[in-house]
Amino acid sequence: MYKLKTSKFKNAGGTVLKKQYWYTDIKVASPNSHGNHIKVSNKFIAFNYETSNGGSLGIVKSGQPGRQPRNLLQAHSAFVTDFDFSPFNDWLLVTGSADQTIKLWVLPEDGLSANRSDADVQLPTQCGRVETLTFNPAAENVLASSCRDTVSVWDIQRTQLKYELLLDDHIQAMCWKEDGSVCVTSVKDKVIRIIDVRSEAVAQSWAGHAVVKDSRIVWLGNRDHILSSGYNQVRERELCVWDIRNSGQKLATFNMGSSPGVVMPLYDPDTNMLFAGGIGDTTMKMFDVANAKPYFNEGCGVVFESQTKGLALCPKRSVDVMMCEVNKLVQLNNNSLAPISFEMMRKTHHEFHEDLFPETKSGLSSMSADEWLSGADIPVEKISLNPTQLHEIIRKPNPFRDESLDPVPEPVAIVTPTPVATVIPTPAAPSDENNGVVPTCVRLEQERQREAPPPHQPSTAAPTQLPARPTITRKFTPLRSSKFRHLKGTVARRESQIVNIPQLVRSLPGQCDGACANRDRIAVPLAGAGGKIGVFELSRPGRLPDGILPVIETATSIMDLTWDPFNTHRLAVATDDAQIQLWRIPEGGLTDTISQPEQVLTGHMEKIHNIRFHPLAQDVLVSSSFDLTCVVWDLVTGCPTLQLEGHADEVFSVSWDPLGHQLATACKDGMIRVYKPREQGQPIIELAGPGGSRGARVIWVCAGHYLLVTGFDRQSQRQVSVYDVAQQSPDPIQVVQLDISPAILIPYLDEDTGVVFLSGKGDSTIFAFEVSEQAVPLFELSHVKLAAPHQAVSFLPKQSCDVRLVEFSRAVRVCKNSIEPISFTVPRVKMQFFQNDIFPDTADVSRATMSSEEWFSGDNVLPHMVSLQPPDMKPVSNVAKPTAVIKKYEATQDVETFKTESERKEELMQSMSVNVSAYEDTPLEEGDGVDVGEWEED
Secondary structure, X not given: OHHHOOOHHHHOEEEEOOHHHOEEOOOEOOOOOOOOOEEEOOOEEEEEEOOOOOOEEEEEEOOOOEEOOOOEEEOOOOOEEEEEEEOOEEEEEEEXXXXXXXXXXXXXXXXXXXXXXXXOEEOOOOOOOEXXXXXXXXXXXXXXXXXXXXXXXXXXXXXXXXXXEEOOOOEEEEEEOOOOOOEEEEEOOOXXXXXXXXXXXXXXXXXXXXXXXXXXXXXXXXXXXXXEEEEOOOOOEEEEEEEHHHOOEEEEEEEXXXXXXXXXXXXXXXXXXXXXXXOXXXXXXEEEEOOOOOOEEEOOOEEOOOOOOEEXXXXXXXXXXXXXXXXXXXXXXXXXXXEEEEEOOOOXXXXXXXXXXXXXXXXXXXXXXXXXXXXXXXXXXXXXXXXXXXXXXXXXXXXXXXXXXXXXXXXXXXXOOOOXXXXXXXXXXXXXXXXXXXXXXXXXXXXXXXXXXXXXXXXXXXXXXXXXXXXXXXXOOOOOOOOOOOOEEEEOOHXXXXXXXXXXXXXXXXXXXXXXXXXXXXXXXXXXXXXXXXEEEOOOOEEOOOOXXXXXXXXXXXXXXXXXXXXXXXXXXXXXXXEEEEEEOOOOOOOOOEOOOOEEEEXXXXXXXXXXXXXXXXXXXXXXXXXXXXXXEEOOOOEEEEEEOOOOOOEEEEEEOOOOOOEEEEEOOOEXXXXXXXXXXXXXXXXXXXXXXXXXXXXXXXXXXXXEEEEEOOOOEEEEEEEEOOOOOOOOOEEEEEEEOOOOOEXXXXXXXXXXXXXXXXXXXXXXXXXOOOXXXXXXXOOEEOOOOOOEEEEOOHHHOOHHHOEEEEEEEEOOOEEEEEEEEOOOOOOOOEOOOXXXXXXXXXXXXEOHHHHHOOXXXXXXXXXXXXXXXXXXXXXXXXXXXXXXXXXXXXXXXXXOHHHHHHHHHHHHHHHHHOOOOOOOOOOOOOOHHHHOOO
16 A cells, blocks of 8 residues: 555655746857856856856856856866765766866856866866766765766875776766765666775676667665666667665666656655656656655656756755745756756745655764775764754855965854965875864764854853755846747738749759849749749739749859849849849739849859848848858949958848948858958958858848847757957857747848847748847747748738738748738737837938948938838827726715714614614513414423
8 A cells, every 4th residue: 555655745746947037148158068057056056058068057046046157167188077066065066078177266256257278276187088076975076077988086185096996987966965975877888887996896787778879877865775877778768766675676766758868857855856857858757766655656747948968956945934935956958057946835825844855964074084084984963953943054155265274264254254365275285194184073062062162151142043044035027028039920812923934953052042022022032943033023923823933044053032122123142153133023013034234243253142232221132152251232333342252151141231331251260250341351250150151141130239140059959149249248148949940030020110020941930039139138928830841931022011910020931832811910810900019210222312422432321211101091009098087076965974894883873773663662561462372392
């Protein structure tokens, strides 16, 4: 009947805290290592930070959520494989790397205020890549590390290697028993080994998981059970419980499903709660691990908003016991740290529930390194989590400095050590007495005497109030709202579509948008020899006839194409023979195939990637080429007038700012460059953009103050980054990870509303964000999910929108055999009025503000602004809002006879008293009426 004896903690509810409690604005790396990529102490959170070499860690202060400063621990020259906080010193951190080094860091009291690269201690260089690092849970300054097939144990205070043991294969995971006596390893040869490191021998071994893929292992407290995660023969993830008393007998197995990410198990010995989440998963399971069947009692799991890159279990002293929070974790996702709280349901939170919080580790070591090395096994002292009995966590002195050089502290004062010097000092040699080791009982007594006077001296001072335990200060942050939060994208009906279009070309380069449209027509590259372009009139929907259609024949492969914004009949086409062809579409559209361009521009040495017209000046065009240059053309003369240089590789994208003063480019070398083409040909600003060779796009947002860049991260995940051009910050102020797809996201900005639409070739979703100059620029809106994928999406000018339907943007998408209009609207109640809060005066993109000669001479003219308000519609802002009239008296009430509520009650009571007094002399009270005998039974 054991199945009925489940733990109370099985019913603990897991919740991801609201986003105002998240640690945001970080760049998370995912190195190929056996670590969990995140560790937590009572004071700090450390995680792998994405840099060029992966050798940096992000360090944030616990309890201070929000946007985090980018102060990094530049720890190693190669990516950091594993790291760990000391269980007895919340400021002591150890890091290991692929550069074959192990370093120890004592963090400042208030965290990092700037980038730091000087370690306090570096252990001797290893024989290969460092794989795992873990502190001894009972003895202070004892560290275990693994490198390839070797387990090493260190005395970090003396930087000495004490024990070393060679195993048969690559070590994947390692964990100490709770008392610190032995440790267990999971090795690539599919064997689990228990190691007595002090005797440098393998105490026990047995066959583990069936596959050599990555695995994890934890010791279930001081029990004789070990839990491991790995893969079975069909490559499904599994959790296994092993009994070391029966030669590693497998007691239970739990299937975690198929996924490439290894499961990270996190175990709390106080509550027997096990948390299991895989790298790349969006869920985490919680179990109550029992001592008998069934060993896995599954509880309430957690669903995340984004994929998991790492998980960490917070120390028990950081939980909020008055809210019945029994455990706390932190999820490392794409660009933030999300706290997870597991709480128990109780009727009241006004008192401490001792049944939920058994005694836990005190945070004081039970023995020194010398005591442990000499063979001692002393359990760690435990304390209660009752807030009235907890003491504040005291910062310990730096273990790597000679404290005899520091001033002697006052008896009760808490002394913070001075900053560590750049030169690593040599630790002080131990004294002869007791071999430099302070007995544990003496050391613990010294810690207690810091808080209370000696017992033999009566204290005359008032009793001291115990300091409150540190908690997270949760500040209220108003939620950001948007008028476009619930935008809706609707595909036009079949009768409004152009169907039966010819086969599209599938070999367009990634720099091309795939199609371009203006308010009258759309141009689409078609399959077939000769570089064909189909031009279709948007005003003529319906089914195209079968057979040969009139097209544009460029006679070579098409690289990019764009319409002249001031002439809906002129189309510019870039080809792979280093030419730009200008084509004129006759009035009414194509009736015959044309093969002779109106104008041909030559000047580049290699094939051209991008072409973009100037947003305000007529006959000005910019192009980028594989010859690593950008050229600004004067179409009146047909000659290249300005040339931009400074690119080290292929240019992916080029974009004008809204006023046409500056140009921004995204390059294959991972740099974003900003030019003032009329002033100089070299970039004035260079920013670090998305790396890799898969492509990038750049556009100007927020009236030219910010740059929005789309690209890929190292895990091939599509991302959107925002850069502050005015501040010239080398790093983006915000990065949003979206999904994994081979197609680059093509951005489009509606400048009037600040809404950015993103979609790629082959996508069936159009992502939408609102961008503004707030602390967090991007605000996610409702995405538009369509029934079928598209090859291209092209947006029309603002004047094409139907303001009567509150349509703030319109686009056309090119599908496999159709061209479909899409309408983007906002739900409004008073649609009979003109929504002037959504439709401000907009730029008239059909009229140029200056000629090419004026622009090249240095003139700057603002765009012409026009109103979208129809003559027969009244602005909604001018509609009078009904106001509620507060009536002092009722309309039918005479002011002279008005009575208050209390007066009415008093009058009612008096009336009732008068009525009762009228019936005081009743027959019943005088003894008359019914005879008593009538009530007797017969």
